[in-house]
Amino acid sequence: MINYTNILREHNLKATPQRLAIADELYKKGHISIESLYELMVNKFSSISLATIYKNINLMLENSFIQEIKIPYSKSVYELTQAPHSHLACEKCFAVEDITIDLNSIIDIITKESSFKITSTNLVLSGICENCQLG
Amino acid sequence: MINYTNILREHNLKATPQRLAIADELYKKGHISIESLYELMVNKFSSISLATIYKNINLMLENSFIQEIKIPYSKSVYELTQAPHSHLACEKCFAVEDITIDLNSIIDIITKESSFKITSTNLVLSGICENCQLG
DNA sequence: CTGGGTGCAAAGTATTTGCATGAAC
């Protein structure tokens, strides 16, 4: 179990027990929706408020401690900020996996062919994960 | 001005004046949010209800007449269904442009290296559009 | 201490639903 106290502080966030627990869940699950996060947090802090979840998620997003991933035909999930990467989203079980894909050649082509200045890429590949293909 | 009557019917949607107007706005604007669509529709049908917008957008999505595009840090926009393509999203003016990028090589690599079965790609490149770079 | 965080309740925004009327086919 990683100690996120200092990492939170580096992002200008006080290290409260609730925030440490959120960070820990994000670390363990990788990707998590607001709804699931709330359910997990209630187990640890029975009187936690959904407002606390929302306030923290929003602050963490503003301070780039976490990132939001918007999934087609599904709810957004959140993850700890890491190096840029893409995602595989299962349409059946809604699991989300990280995947590293080099998109530089694509960025180069667009930069040469248009005047649009790309600052970030957001690629979600939807489909069926290995587990769900078995069922 | 394209006549969408038959196209709507092919998607099992009755061709009402409201639906024809929605199709026409999507065609003209390319990409449009719920909010903007409602504002445009009120000009044509002063007593139109937001519920009608939502019901129609949802039906059109279910029948694949339109597609939803989720934009990071912004609202979703909708477009008429076309051949698969990607999007450029301006972080400043929130304009969305279509762009055709061949992602087959990426799909091939993932298909070979993992057991995930990709059924669709969703790539949004965020940045600053040409117009906003001038300002 | 002091600033910021938490939980609760209330407010605000977004989206969906039920139903009577009306239009498409």
Place this chain on the structure above:
DNA sequence: GTTCATGCAAATACTTTGCACCCAG
């Protein structure tokens, strides 16, 4: 005529805000 769409109002869902109290630094 029958089926389905519309508009309205109400209901539900989602997210934010205000405030009193409390904790991290």
